[in-house]
Amino acid sequence: MKAKVQVVLCKCCTEMPTLLDMERLAKVAAESDNVLSVLTVEAVCDGKQLAELVNDVKDKELDRAVVLACHKKDVSPAVLKAYRRAGVNEFMVELVNIREEVVLPHQDEPERAQAKAESKLRAALARARLLAPLEKQSEIMRTRNIVVIGAGVSGQAAAREAVKSGAHAILLEKTGKSLKAPGVILPNSTLVGAEGYGGNFKLKIRAGEKIEVLEAAAVVLATGGGWTQLKGPLAKAVKDAMPLYKLYEQLQAGAVPRGPVVIVDTPDPAGKTLKVQDYAWDDTLETAVELKKRHPDIQIWIVFQEMRAFGLSELAYKEAAEMGIKFIRYDKAGAPKIDPKNPTSIAVKDFSQGELVNIDFGSLVFASIPSNPDNEGIAEALRIPMTAEGGVRRGSIQRWPVTTPKPGVFVCGSALFPKSREIATSEGEAAGAMAGEFVKKGTIEFGGAVAEVEQEKCSACLTCVRTCPYEAPFIGKAGKAEIRIQGCQGCGMCVGICPSKAIELHHYTDEQVMTETRTLLGGDF
Amino acid sequence: MIVAKRKPLTEIAEMLAPYKKVTVVGCRSCVAICLAGGEKEVKMLVSALKLKAKKEGRKQQFDGFVVERQCEKEWVTEVEEKVLDSDVTLSMACSLGAQTIGDMYPKHLTFPGLNTGIFGVPEEQGVWSEKCVGCGNCIIHTTGGICPIARCAKSMLNGPCGGSANRKCEVNLDVDCAWAAIYDRLKIQNRLDLIEQVTPAKDWSTSHAGGRRTYVREDARLTPHQKKGKEAVQ
């Protein structure tokens, strides 16, 4: 079927004609192959003028358009909607940014700007001739389930927020602890496998001794820190050393810890197995202050490399110092040591005084939180990336701070990196709210400009499977790669890397990209 | 699988310099998987050679094609016309493919574009390590599944040698001592008794040291009655 193109030249109110000869552009368009209509409008973002375009398309039975205007992102919603009314598929409309790519940056070079505009017009036409209509699809989410992995402070917060959107929360708690949260709590449970994609996951859960399959629309990872896995020479030397949260629990339960209490930042000061993590300092200071308030007679020491009391925790730091809690700072050269034969005394070189200090203690507490070793198995099951420190890696920090790169999988709390309970709770709320919003939609939309494998060319080399951040490519029953379009984000990474050129990206095929490039290079500069 | 590496482009360009019309033929099998000679690499090579010719003001024609498996005559036949129409063919398959084209068209020049290579395992995307040298008599059932011929620098059968230290090979501190690995493996399999058994000297006649090897499945061979065309006459 031959292409029937409508070319629209937008004056952008008056901006374009101040630099460009619009009539010359219109002439180039009119003399190009397949162009059956050329319209010049004042502002393509004006509803009335869009109506003109629509009527023109209908009258002349045109099937695609090239629109020279401004930035795609600004003008496309209205323009594509209008073309849809005219029966033109959204992927058959080529928007060319003349305003920001030509007019605005080349104010002093009208001739070169004209040549550039004409080049872009020709290239857009060359590309438009190769366009094909594409359909987006939608699929109903079979459940409203949000599975929260971990029922700690973060997980509970996530569940609380998630149910506000009408979702059902199912919390997997690896211990048998009794907890309260809005939703179903499966004790002694964890995630062991996952199939599917955001909106329709099929999760394999080990609940006690049994393996169950549970369908879910979204997953929130709230596995927390590796509290019980404290490793390092100091933890090894003192058998009853405890993580900070244990001290906190003791306090809440009304128990009195054996004094003096020494809180060290990490059980591994030399840093071979654990990096110094500072993010629980707000919790540490507040717990120490609380302990001192309740039991003023107990001596408290805080031994650290770097104190990061940020924001209002600065006040807790001040209060703690004023209450007589002692702070000892060290550096790696004078790291704290405990002789296993005498596990009630800690020796550390005070960085400011330069003196070796020996502190006898009744309780040893660690403020740092290592990564949860369970993260590995869960990340493997969900096929999501991890950080070098053993946490779960998030997607872009500015855009998606509580999500993983995989759509439908959210993450919060110390599962990302160690943090205090308060912040973990906030993050849990955020993740729960996002998961709730996601599931509330009830359907997932996908397709359109997605990748597709030409099976005969595929060498089943697994390169695409390994490269994609979204788990979209997989090796199908035919032993060749296929793209799970529900997961495909249309980035084209697999397309660019396939060693057998077996994958194409619809709307950005090699032919389309290279024809556009060639046409641009064939124009005047 | 067979893992190969593209020859440096300088070497390839030099090989092809005297010829006007060059056909490049790749393969979709092993060399595509190890990112050396698939359709993408063929296209990129053709483009780079064209650019070089352009830069040097030489008139040289390059064309690229790919076949499913270059060591099989039936597939090579698909590009016969293109091959014979050129002054030289550059094979971007492993040497097996390059030699197949050469054997099929003996008067025609077929050059290797890749250096073959190793029997390599993809340790991770982009990294292939040699774990087999094709000795023809596999004994890894006695070494916990780890091949000492390929993975030990001295191919010892009763290692480790005196140079092994801290689980590393004396040849290169980056290389793990295969026998340390074998020991660890046999230990977790509760078969350390195998280490104590002395393995006699290897009979290398099954390896390439015994000369060029041919593997035959008599029952799979086509009888003269079954063969077709000119093969039937031979």
Added chain:
Amino acid sequence: MVERKPKIVGFCCERHGMDAVVLSARTGKQYDASVRLVQVPCTGRVDGIHILQALEDGADAVFVLGCLEKNCYYDTGSIEGRKRVGYVKQMLSEVGIEKERIEMFNAASSNAWAFPEAVGKMVEVAKKLGPIGGGERQ
């Protein structure tokens, strides 16, 4: 005699790359008109063959503009883009073509200076090295 203008192609990602281009224009930045942009969804889409073909089709220099690696909209796309450019650079140097002719740039949407800077660098390279094979392009 009219001096031949440099011919430069840039493959620009639809996300941070193009946002940075638009912002530079809207903040009034002016730069050389020798660049023609081809938009791709992500620089991970860019195939080595696109870059080489652009050089074959007459480009003096080619660049790829994507998101900052730590903030790529498609998570790892600009990392892939960088690897593709790196591989082609290696091929070019092996065939005696200056690898400075191609380059990878990264920007965040708010970096109004990034695109004009990239243009400036590539125009300088193109002017210094001229067309591949010298002389006039047809």
